[in-house]
Amino acid sequence: MTSPVFYRKWRPQTFAQVVGQEHVTRTLLNALKAGRVAHAYLFCGPRGTGKTSTGRILAKAVNCLGGGDGEPCNACPLCEAITAGHAMDVMEIDAASNRGIDEIRELRERVKFAPNMARYKVYIIDEVHMLTEPAANALLKTLEEPPPHVLFVLATTEPHKVPPTILSRCQRFDFRRISLQDMVSRLMGICEKEGIEIEPTALKLIARSATGSMRDAENLLEQLVAYYGNKIELHQVQALLGITGDVRARELARYMVAGDIAAGLATINQVNHDGLDLRQFNRELVEYLRGLLLIRAGSEEALDLDADTLAEMRGLAQKASMDQLSKAVKLFREVDVDFDGFSPIPLELAFVECASTAEEAATMPTKEEAPPAPQAAEAKGVEKMPPPPPEIEHLRSRWRDVVEAVKGLGSKGQLDAYLRSACEPLAVEGDTLVLGFYYAFHKEKIEDPKYRHMVEAKVSEVFATPYKIRCTLIGPKGKGHLVEAALQMGARIVEEEE
Amino acid sequence: MWQVVGHEKAVGLLQRSLKGEKLSHAYLFVGPRHVGKMTLAINLAQALNCTGEEKPCGGCPQCLRIAARKHADVHVVELDGRTEIGIDQIREMQHFASLKPFEGRHRVFIIDRAERLSHEASNCLLKTLEEPPQNVKLVLLAANERLLLPTVLSRCQRLELRPLPIAMVEEALIHRWRVVPERARILARLSSGCLGWAVSATEDEQLLHHRNERLASLIRLASGGMDERFAYAAQLANQFSQDRESVNGVLSLWLVWWHDLMLVKGGSGDFTANVDQEETLLSEAKRYSLTQIRGFMQSLRQAMAQLEQNANPRLVLEVLMFSIPKGKEG
Numbered sequence: 037m038t039s040p041v042f043y044r045k046w047r048p049q050t051f052a053q054v055v056g057q058e059h060v061t062r063t064l065l066n067a068l069k070a071g072r073v074a075h076a077y078l079f080c081g082p083r084g085t086g087k088t089s090t091g092r093i094l095a096k097a098v099n100c101l102g103g104g105d106g107e108p109c110n111a112c113p114l115c116e117a118i119t120a121g122h123a124m125d126v127m128e129i130d131a132a133s134n135r136g137i138d139e140i141r142e143l144r145e146r147v148k149f150a151p152n153m154a155r156y157k158v159y160i161i162d163e164v165h166m167l168t169e170p171a172a173n174a175l176l177k178t179l180e181e182p183p184p185h186v187l188f189v190l191a192t193t194e195p196h197k198v199p200p201t202i203l204s205r206c207q208r209f210d211f212r213r214i215s216l217q218d219m220v221s222r223l224m225g226i227c228e229k230e231g232i233e234i235e236p237t238a239l240k241l242i243a244r245s246a247t248g249s250m251r252d253a254e255n256l257l258e259q260l261v262a263y264y265g266n267k268i269e270l271h272q273v274q275a276l277l278g279i280t281g282d283v284r285a286r287e288l289a290r291y292m293v294a295g296d297i298a299a300g301l302a303t304i305n306q307v308n309h310d311g312l313d314l315r316q317f318n319r320e321l322v323e324y325l326r327g328l329l330l331i332r333a334g335s336e337e338a339l340d341l342d343a344d345t346l347a348e349m350r351g352l353a354q355k356a357s358m359d360q361l362s363k364a365v366k367l368f369r370e371v372d373v374d375f376d377g378f379s380p381i382p383l384e385l386a387f388v389e390c391a392s393t394a395e396e397a398a399t400m401p402t403k404e405e406a407p408p409a410p411q412a413a414e415a416k417g418v419e420k421m422p423p424p425p426p427e428i429e430h431l432r433s434r435w436r437d438v439v440e441a442v443k444g445l446g447s448k449g450q451l452d453a454y455l456r457s458a459c460e461p462l463a464v465e466g467d468t469l470v471l472g473f474y475y476a477f478h479k480e481k482i483e484d485p486k487y488r489h490m491v492e493a494k495v496s497e498v499f500a501t502p503y504k505i506r507c508t509l510i511g512p513k514g515k516g517h518l519v520e521a522a523l524q525m526g527a528r529i530v531e532e533e534e
Numbered sequence: 535m536w537q538v539v540g541h542e543k544a545v546g547l548l549q550r551s552l553k554g555e556k557l558s559h560a561y562l563f564v565g566p567r568h569v570g571k572m573t574l575a576i577n578l579a580q581a582l583n584c585t586g587e588e589k590p591c592g593g594c595p596q597c598l599r600i601a602a603r604k605h606a607d608v609h610v611v612e613l614d615g616r617t618e619i620g621i622d623q624i625r626e627m628q629h630f631a632s633l634k635p636f637e638g639r640h641r642v643f644i645i646d647r648a649e650r651l652s653h654e655a656s657n658c659l660l661k662t663l664e665e666p667p668q669n670v671k672l673v674l675l676a677a678n679e680r681l682l683l684p685t686v687l688s689r690c691q692r693l694e695l696r697p698l699p700i701a702m703v704e705e706a707l708i709h710r711w712r713v714v715p716e717r718a719r720i721l722a723r724l725s726s727g728c729l730g731w732a733v734s735a736t737e738d739e740q741l742l743h744h745r746n747e748r749l750a751s752l753i754r755l756a757s758g759g760m761d762e763r764f765a766y767a768a769q770l771a772n773q774f775s776q777d778r779e780s781v782n783g784v785l786s787l788w789l790v791w792w793h794d795l796m797l798v799k800g801g802s803g804d805f806t807a808n809v810d811q812e813e814t815l816l817s818e819a820k821r822y823s824l825t826q827i828r829g830f831m832q833s834l835r836q837a838m839a840q841l842e843q844n845a846n847p848r849l850v851l852e853v854l855m856f857s858i859p860k861g862k863e864g
Binding site (some may be wrong): 039040083132135251259261262263278298301378382385524525 | 835
């Protein structure tokens with residue numbers, strides 16, 4: 037149990053070993069060579085990209101007795117002491133634990149004293165974003181003009197939380213996420229030295245799931261070694277990461293397109309029962325659906341697939357509508373954000389929603405085809421003679437057209453507003469159209485002969501039938517869902533206000 | 535003997551690491567509540583300090599003291615009735631971590647419900663989590679790792695404890711806890727793979743009784759009128775201000791119930807949890823359309839999320855009552 041974990045054991049000890057941060061290390065090396073080291077540095081970047089490690093290397097480099105070309109020698113007593121973490125002049129401070137003003141005051145007191153053995157006193161302040169505001173302010177003066185023998189290295193994952201006054205006093209270096217190649221070659225190096233046999237594709241998979249953080253990748257590798265020993269194969273990595281590589285994601289997509297809810301729910305529950313990672317399963321599903329979407333949209337070239345799969349997907353894509361596919365991709369993508377643990381419910385909900393739209397779409401055409409036909413006939417009939425009794429229905433259904441036609445007329449061109457939201461067609465009495473108004477104000481406006489004629493003309497024009505208009509007051513429209521609920525619960529209306 | 539039931543993968547990994555002396559200094563156990571995270575963590579602490587042959591033996595003084603939570607070197611950091619784990623608790627832990635083990639060989643710190651670590655506390659933990667003093671091991675337990683800082687996640691070895699297969703829970707209940715098979719079947723299904731819940735249900739007769747009561751009131755509400763629903767919402771809201779967990783329990787019970795309805799309606803009734811209520815499920819499922827069921831499940835989940843975010847409980851619950859779908863009569 038004495039051997040430390042990989043990410044501590046293989047912490048880089050020279051600038052050359054820091055992976056993927058050449059823009060930082062080269063600058064620092066040049067500064068060291070030229071003897072132009074600044075007194076305060078700020079290292080920012082995501083987790084596991086080498087901030088603290090670089091800070092420690094820098095502490096060694098400025099103090100190293102070996103006198104290399106900027107790189108620490110890692111052999112002199114000072115380098116060794118710093119690596120082991122017991123050098124008196126290199127202070128690593130956890131700003132998240134010592135975040136108050138008192139701790140910073142104490143630091144200010146100590147900064148004045150000359151270093152014990154080394155050339156520089158180096159303060160590495162990690163997680164600097166957690167300093168309280170007074171503490172950060174107390175540090176400002178020291179940070180701006182420290183004694184000549186002091187070097188500050190601040191490190192943080194969240195530079196946006198660091199006060200700008202601190203930012204402006206430091207040389208800032210942004211650490212990048214580590215690229216796939218860099219990470220793979222680094223992991224390869226560790227594997228060689230540890231005597232681990234592993235396929236390059238497996239390493240690539242590890243690197244990809246680490247999303248640019250070296251520490252995550254080393255942790256995963258260590259877990260693999262602990263679990264499978266020194267010989268690791270691709271399928272073992274997949275198993276650990278919960279990658280299904282499974283045909284069931286495709287099955288589910290097929291059920292979704294077919295609208296087969298029973299089979300789909302059974303599939304999801306089976307996947308859950310088998311102990312697969314649902315999040316990963318969902319990711320594969322989204323990937324597959326995206327493929328379908330691309331094929332449906334006619335851009336197959338974007339996909340890197342073999343002919344058989346492509347043919348299969350093409351068949352499936354033809355059966356689904358563009359809307360359905362894009363909706364499915366959207367819904368299932370949201371599922372990923374929604375996952376709260378190990379329940380299949382979010383996935384099931386998304387599936388049922390997508391699949392039932394498929395079902396509706398499948399039954400829709402018959403429903404849709406029936407109504408349009410009579411409507412069209414009605415529309416034709418209207419032009420020849422006044423329509424039969426359900427006339428008012430027809431008027432209501434095309435009331436919007438009347439409103440459109442009136443647009444821009446009378447009353448500062450806002451006559452249409454009165455017709456749109458302040459009234460509704462109530463009935464037809466012979467050649468008179470009865471309009472019910474909610475409020476007296478609007479009724480009076482339309483009753484004004486000037487405007488009434490305008491409206492009558494337009495209504496007659498739209499329906500190709502001469503109509504007269506009569507206005508009545510019907511009182512406020514509806515009561516709102518709250519009032520209705522209250523009524524349902526036994527409330528009485530005592531008084532109404534307008 | 536590892537006491538934890540199932541989780542062969544995680545146990546296997548820990549065992550191998552113990553043997554190869556390659557144990558990491560920080561672990562994160564991720565899994566739903568009551569799935570066995572704490573049991574496994576205690577087992578690990580025992581294995582680290584055990585003086586017996588087969589570690590953890592469970593019989594040596596060390597193991598016994600740890601199991602009884604009396605060991606001086608095994609600390610559990612937990613909520614203690616508060617809403618989050620504060621920086622003070624972590625500082626105290628760091629102080630203990632700096633001391634040498636007192637009676638055992640390793641100091642083990644178990645942080646229960648690590649997702650409730652406050653922002654300051656998690657940041658405070660980072661350095662210790664990355665490079666703890668010698669012979670210190672940290673175990674974080676979390677149900678929802680998404681709430682943890684990425685910087686915390688990347689410092690731990692993550693072990694996932696998934697819900698156990700239902701059959702395994704059933705068997706464990708029958709053989710280890712001597713539960714009557716018929717009862718074990720129901721409990722296993724209801725536990726949705728979290729053995730801890732089922733075990734506490736065997737010890738607490740009230741638990742099942744409460745559940746039946748709640749289900750009955752749920753069904754009554756679904757067909758009842760608005761005044762009844764509102765009264766229930768008010769009652770729940772009152773309860774919420776005193777005891778969040780129990781209201782969450784009610785809502786998750788509802789969710790499971792409607793989930794069962796969805797499964798029955800969707801035609802895969804084999805996976806339902808409420809096996810003892812099969813007939814009610816069938817008749818209830820007939821009353822709703824699939825869209826209604828789905829819609830209400832979404833409202834339920836939304837309500838639960840809103841309660842989690844400290845929305846006004848009464849409003850949330852009343853809105854929820856509104857969205858109970860209208861079923862067909864009969």
